[in-house]
Amino acid sequence: MRDATIKAMAGPRPVVLSGPSGAGKSTLLKKLMKEYDSVFGFSVSHTTRSPRPGEENGKDYHFVTREVMQAGIDKGDFIENAEFSGNMYGTSKAAVHDVQAKNLICILDIDMQGVRNIKQTDLNAIYISIQPPSTEILEKRLRDRKTESEDSLQRRLRAAKVDMEFSKEAGVFDVVIVNDNLDVAYGQLKDALLEEINMVKKTSASS
Ligand SMILES: Nc1ncnc2c1ncn2[C@@H]1O[C@H](COP(=O)(O)OP(=O)(O)OP(=O)(O)O)[C@@H](O)[C@H]1O
Numbered sequence: 602m603r604d605a606t607i608k609a610m611a612g613p614r615p616v617v618l619s620g621p622s623g624a625g626k627s628t629l630l631k632k633l634m635k636e637y638d639s640v641f642g643f644s645v646s647h648t649t650r651s652p653r654p655g656e657e658n659g660k661d662y663h664f665v666t667r668e669v670m671q672a673g674i675d676k677g678d679f680i681e682n683a684e685f686s687g688n689m690y691g692t693s694k695a696a697v698h699d700v701q702a703k704n705l706i707c708i709l710d711i712d713m714q715g716v717r718n719i720k721q722t723d724l725n726a727i728y729i730s731i732q733p734p735s736t737e738i739l740e741k742r743l744r745d746r747k748t749e750s751e752d753s754l755q756r757r758l759r760a761a762k763v764d765m766e767f768s769k770e771a772g773v774f775d776v777v778i779v780n781d782n783l784d785v786a787y788g789q790l791k792d793a794l795l796e797e798i799n800m801v802k803k804t805s806a807s808s
């Protein structure tokens with residue numbers, strides 16, 4: 602079992618969104634956070650990749666060097682960390698703590714290595730996999746997003762194949778959503794989280 606420091610902040614169950622790069626995790630979670638801004642809070646990960654146009658340091662990610670990230674890992678500041686497509690990514694204890702301290706549902710957007718590692722903590726998360734309708738559509742979405750070099754795109758597509766198999770493993774995910782039509786997928790995501798959403802709304806109305 603990994604470090605259980607986070608357990609002390611027991612509140613609503615965190616939500617882990619995972620799935621191939623380009624499947625639509627950020628798109629869905631941004632919609633969710635817009636509709637329920639007083640219910641969800643985003644766990645801001647650290648990464649060594651460069652910011653994309655429009656991404657803000659401290660909001661989308663904490664953009665750091667490998668040296669800074671490794672020092673934080675060595676100090677025990679991270680719940681989990683992974684290497685993905687040539688860059689380091691990780692969830693700090695502070696990122697989750699900051700959201701839970703506000704009594705919000707903490708959303709983590711992490712890859713499958715992160716899922717495996719978070720599963721070994723006391724976080725008691727709800728695990729949701731966002732999958733693309735097909736690898737062809739995934740590739741088109743990633744290309745159209747225009748954020749990746751050809752090398753990064755190919756690495757992400759290779760990782761996607763493994764991820765798509767991982768999503769079929771029994772007992773890993775509570776819900777698997779195929780993000781074909783965005784509105785349908787968003788409806789399924791809301792349905793999966795309805796109980797938690799209502800619980801947080803009820804708690805904040807009574808306090
Ligand atoms: N249902 C959908 N139909 C068509 N396009 C979509 C749909 N969902 C998301 N997209 C588009 O696909 C692209 C990838 O989506 P998004 O960036 O949300 O993926 P992601 O899973 O968060 O990727 P990453 O893990 O790399 O951050 C974006 O350009 C987004 O606008």
Ligand SMILES: Nc1nc2c(ncn2[C@@H]2O[C@H](COP(=O)(O)O)[C@@H](O)[C@H]2O)c(=O)[nH]1
Binds near residue numbers: 626
């Ligand atoms: N294990 C972790 N994976 C993470 C974290 N933050 C993001 N991610 C995943 O990385 C890929 C690529 O993200 P991108 O923003 O460069 O497209 C994607 O699958 C994310 O889910 C993290 O803290 N830990």
